[in-house]
Amino acid sequence: MGDAPGHTLITQHVAYLRTQRRLAERTLAMYGDAFARLEALCEPEGLALDALRSHHVRGWIARLHAQGLGPRSLAITLAAWRGLFKWMGREGLAKVNPADGIKPPKAAKPLPKALSVDQAVQLAEQAPRLSPPTAASPAAAARQEREAPWLAARDAAMIELLYSSGLRSAELIGLDVAASPQAAGWIDLQAAEAHVLGKGHKRRSVPVGSAALRALRHWLDVRASLTAPQDNALFLSRLGTRLTPMQLRNRLKQLAQLAGLPTHVHPHMLRHSFASHLLQSSGDLRAVQELLGHAHITTTQVYTKLDFQHLAKVYDAAHPRARRKP
Secondary structure (H helix, E strand, C coil): CCCCHHHHHHHHHHHHHHHCCCCCHHHHHHHHHHHHHHHHHHHHHCCCHHHCCHHHHHHHHHHHHHCCCCHHHHHHHHHHHHHHHHHHHHCCCCCCCCCCCCCCCCCCCCCCCCCCHHHHHHHHHHCCCCCCCCCCCHHHHHHHHHHHHHHHHHHHHHHHHHHHHCCCHHHHHCEECCCCCCCCEEEECCCCEEEEECHHHCEEEEECCHHHHHHHHHHHHHHHCCCCCCCCECCECCCCCECCHHHHHHHHHHHHHHCCCCCCCCHHHHHHHHHHHHHHHHCCHHHHHHHHCCCCHHHHCHHHHHHHHHHHHHHHHHCCCCCCCC
């Protein structure tokens, strides 16, 4: 559509989502893809946004599905379109919401992947070790060797905190060294609590385990000795700035490989592991929901399925009547 009225409306709506709804950048990116699809579908037919009706949307969703777009992507696309037309209605720019009542194809919801308890401990124990230099040049290898002690202290604190408290990656990297009116989150070492800003800008406090507290205290001592950190962030990059989500993912992937884990490990996997292992031990679904910061219990209930899978494996391995005789 280029600079057509529809494109302008979408640009205004995205600005509304960013400033008023305060959607996460990743969500905005997915919604941007959905709006790009909408523009690409409208353009060949010369349709303005306010001229769209349900038969257009229904046909386009079927076409996108036939072209290979998965049910989850279709659901996100429909949610983005529905929100756009709802906003247009409130602004007096559309009389109907053509995406209302249209549902994407159903898909089996994959279970979250979690580490076993042994794997989580193996990863946590790997972090404090000094990683062997991997740089090609002697100068770069020497720099890596100098950095290794503080990186090991930082990595150990991050992994212990992710596994101990079930934080999202954004919550972890959003932590500051100390509480302040500007801080999105911080650690209260005395109370053994992490105060974080979660989804929907909702604050919550979660306990921090003793292993994580030890690692955090060590990291804070090391951090204090660094040369002029450029940020109040608790977790810093090599440049002294707040760690980014990609840096966190890449570092965790590297540490998992060094630990010899047979699976790709990402920050959310430690959150899944926290929830699964806590539920296995306590059976208290409501408590796990509160600790994870889930708005709805149905979001947390997926871990009951994960817990059942674990119990089924234990049964198959241990019960004398579990296996059939050959």
